[in-house]
Amino acid sequence: MTKREKNPLRLSRSRWDNFIKCPRCFYLKEKHDIDPPGQPGHPINSRVDALLKEEFDLLRKEEKPHKIFKEYNLNFIPYNKLDPEVLAKYRTNSKGVEAKSKKTKYILFGALDDLWFNQDTNEIVVLDYKATSNKNLEDYKTSTKYYHRSYLRQLDFYAYLLKLNNYPVHKTGYWLICNAADENQKVFNNNVNFKTTLLPYELKTDYIEDTLIELEKCLESQEIPISGDDCDNCRWFKEVKKTVELISINKDKNKQDFRNYNFKEISKGNYEFTFHCGDLYTRENVSWDEDFEYCRLKIVSTELNEVQSLKVKITYTIPDNDDIGEMKKKSINQYQIDPKKHLYTVELLNFDQEQGRLKICEEIWIGYEKTIKELIKKLKNLKQIYFHGRHFHEPQNGLDFDINDDDYIREDCNNPKWEDSMFIEPSEDKDFLEQLVLLKKDVGNNVKISFESLSDESEKLVKQFKITD
Secondary structure, three states: OOHHHHOOOEEEHHHHHHHHHOHHHHHHHHHHOOOOOOOOOOHHHHHHHHHHHHHHHHHHHHOOOOHHHHHOOOOEEEOOOOOHHHHHHHOOOOOOEEEEOOOOOOEEEEOOOOEEEEOOOOEEEEEEEEEEOOOOOOOOOOOOOHHHHHHHHHHHHHHHHHHHOOOOEOOEEEEEEEEOOOOOOOOOOOOOOOEEEEEEEEOOOOOHHHHHHHHHHHHHOOOOOOOOOOOHHHHHHHHHHHHHHHHHHHOOOOOOOOOEEEEEEEEOOEEEEEEEEEEOOOOOOOOHHHHHHHHHHHHHOOOOOOEOEEEEEEEEEOOOHHHHHHHHHHOOOOOOOOHHHHEEEEEEEEEEOOOOEEEEEHHHHOOOHHHHHHHHOOEOOOOEEEEEOOOOEEOOOOEEOOOOOOHHHHHHOOOOOOOOOOOOOOOOOHHHHHHHHHHHHHHOOOOEEEEOOOOHHHHHHHHHOOOOO
């Protein structure tokens, strides 16, 4: 039995941060013991940490300030009101500072690098050592990098632990940054020059209990949660899955390409794509997915700017039963195509700026969410997104081809590879829910999202996650 299993209610800062970074990876690790890919340790950073602790401990005994405090005009000294054994405990990864959460069942803990004391306010100063080597050192507070955001949460968590232990905590925390970026050093010579700086940060702790409540709900749920926005593990898995599918498509033995497309910029910002993918009887081994990927690649390779209107559609010609009967009777593989009778269109995307409405065929969304979200960013005056199914429509007479189960194309048209229609059902696939949550986050509350059809359970989910009203 592992230590974690012995102490299921002890929650470390790193585990809490793992939940914030990616609820899905956290859940799989905690509930099913599936570890994400590991990373190598940072022994040089650890050595710098150890030396800094020794350096500040010497000053702690003498009750003297560090020279960097003087450099930044801070009336600080290393905190010396703790028994050395207590400080050692606070610095130990398996122990650290410990406190009971106010709103959940968890006992929180985290290991500190050090504590300083503000002699002007008589408050504890929270800090963390950082060793790095960057020519242009970024400000962690304004950086968009996920690991820098983690640095902020790290200080917040430490401050909260100390507050729960009734320590008076100064409102500003610090990173002591040791940066090995001395360009004047030309050779190694068994030495690396560091420049040490302080970076202040206004601590925030009011959000922590709310995240702990969400973490508790996550572990009590039987449902696998969605991925985090910045999770490289989940992103890698999705990219691999998509690449494997594309490789499979490229192995298709049907080399003859019956596809062609027409792209028009009718006027500035008004675009139209029409993809004609041949006849569903005279073509062999037709795959909707492969035709669909052909269309997607053409779309993403075309530069679209400040989109005012956009129409994307696929067309096929489809014979009726009489046409197929006549071809079989004559043992031929062609028939007289009448566009008014045989030409069917599947609308993939349709955006009109005046109405502010974007219609998305669910099948161009599933698996290509990133592509569509990038396209959405270019739409002007977007007010509504409407997801609909795959419909074959004959525009001349307004007729719909009955293709509910796709058996006609597979059996009557002799195309056994033809795939069934796909539908967005968040209750059946949590990836669907995850992508819709991210879409709603991107477009905001002013853009309404609706669906042609959802199961009752999926309807409840999209309302629960505030995707729809």
